[in-house]
Amino acid sequence: MSYAPSISFTTPIKTNSKPYIGRFAPSPTGKLHFGSLVAAVASYLDAKAHQGQWLLRMEDLDPPREEAGAADSILQSLEAHYLYWDQPVLYQSQRLDAYQEALEELRQYTYPCHCIRQRIIGLNGSYDGHCFKYPPPTSDPSAIRLIIDKVSDKDIVERFDDIFLGLQTLPLTDYGDFIIRRKDGLFAYQLAVAVDDAYQNITHVIRGHDLLDSTSRQRYILSLLDMDVPEYGHTPLALGEDGHKLSKQTKATPINNNHAINNLIAALNFLGYSPPEEELSDKDGDSLMEWAIQRWQRQQVSTHSSIAPKLSGA
Numbered sequence: 001m002s003y004a005p006s007i008s009f010t011t012p013i014k015t016n017s018k019p020y021i022g023r024f025a026p027s028p029t030g031k032l033h034f035g036s037l038v039a040a041v042a043s044y045l046d047a048k049a050h051q052g053q054w055l056l057r058m059e060d061l062d063p064p065r066e067e068a069g070a071a072d073s074i075l076q077s078l079e080a081h082y083l084y085w086d087q088p089v090l091y092q093s094q095r096l097d098a099y100q101e102a103l104e105e106l107r108q109y110t111y112p113c114h115c116i117r118q119r120i121i122g123l124n125g126s127y128d129g130h131c132f133k134y135p136p137p138t139s140d141p142s143a144i145r146l147i148i149d150k151v152s153d154k155d156i157v158e159r160f161d162d163i164f165l166g167l168q169t170l171p172l173t174d175y176g177d178f179i180i181r182r183k184d185g186l187f188a189y190q191l192a193v194a195v196d197d198a199y200q201n202i203t204h205v206i207r208g209h210d211l212l213d214s215t216s217r218q219r220y221i222l223s224l225l226d227m228d229v230p231e232y233g234h235t236p237l238a239l240g241e242d243g244h245k246l247s248k249q250t251k252a253t254p255i256n257n258n259h260a261i262n263n264l265i266a267a268l269n270f271l272g273y274s275p276p277e278e279e280l281s282d283k284d285g286d287s288l289m290e291w292a293i294q295r296w297q298r299q300q301v302s303t304h305s306s307i308a309p310k311l312s313g314a
Contacts, residue, residue: 016203016228020052023202024078024085025193027059028070031254032077034266034308035208035238035246041267042235042301043206044083044289046163049296055200056085060093061192073254080257081264082285090200092192099187102195103144103180105225110180111135112142127176144181146191146221148172157219163206163233164301170216178217194218198227209234209305210245235301238270238308246308259312261285266309268292272302 024040026032032040047054056078058071075089103110113131120127127145136142162168180191197205197218212234222229237245246252255263264285268275273292 014223014226014228016201016230018201018203018228020047020050020203021055021201022047022052022204022206023055023057023197023200024083025057025059025196025207026074027062027065028067028074029062029065030067030070030252031073033238033246033252033254034263034270034311035252037077037081037255037263038238038267038270039206039208039235040078040081040083041264041292042233042271045292045296046204046206046233046298048289048293050204052204053086054083055087055090055202057090057196057200058092059189059192060091061187061189077255077257081255081260082289090196092196095192095196095199096187098195098199099192102191102221102225103187106146106180106221109147109224110144111147111177112138112140113145113177113179114140114142114183123176126174127178129177132177141183143179143183145177146180147177148175148220157223158216160215160219160232162212163204163231163298164303165212165234168212168215170213172216172220174213175217180221190214190217191221194221194225194227197230198222198225201228202230203228204233205230206233206235208245209237233298235271236303237305239305241307243307245305253311255311261288262312264288264292266311270302270306270309272300 022043024043026036044054056075058074060066060071078085111132112135114136115130131142131145132147158171159167159169178190179188181187193214215232219229240246240252261284265275265288273295275288275291
């Protein structure tokens, strides 16, 4: 059964054939931890090994969750770890007009939703279109959902070759119609990321495996906006001793900037590289990164998440 207007993809999805531009896009909800460092190192090395640019975006769209001073701390940690960005930092909090413009362009594919969190939890993460079938009163605070058409062939959006993981199939119907503006008026992650990747001419998105399930939704948004779609690669996750992913929300231990070279070597090892000690004993940070750039090979990157190593000074 379809409750959505027909959205037909009659031409191939627009892929980006421009010179390589990658990015790292942390959220300032806490200081940089080892898991974030792994993702940053992977995206940086892939960009530089392909003679590309590496950009930095601060995803500061959720003030209630942000930590005071975290954005500056992240920048300081990246610099301390010899990860240098090629253009001025883009702050999402300064891009609200662009997200509103995109929302207007997508208006024909959206509807308001006032469902509470408890109801969504009960749907096991896949929205059932309740507020499309039973529109809420216009006076109620509402989120904005983007329609997932259940009839049109979305194979080109849902199937893609991951740089590290190979062919992936991520059905949009696994999530149902998803939120692109929250009930509190804040723009949702999926919309902002897609719009900013297009704005920054991002050709390659290298990020952690935890964001794999966002890819089909972001590709979908970009296709509706007729914007270029990047290539995607998802790297292994660093796990805590309890087997859960390291995250700022779970108070993962921040990396110690005073042990940058040891941290970088640990990140390289985690990604599947084993820098020989005799070759690195006399290298400074810049030399270490150049060593890694010259030896970077995508097929060597590990695809398995594992427990994060114990870091010096952490």
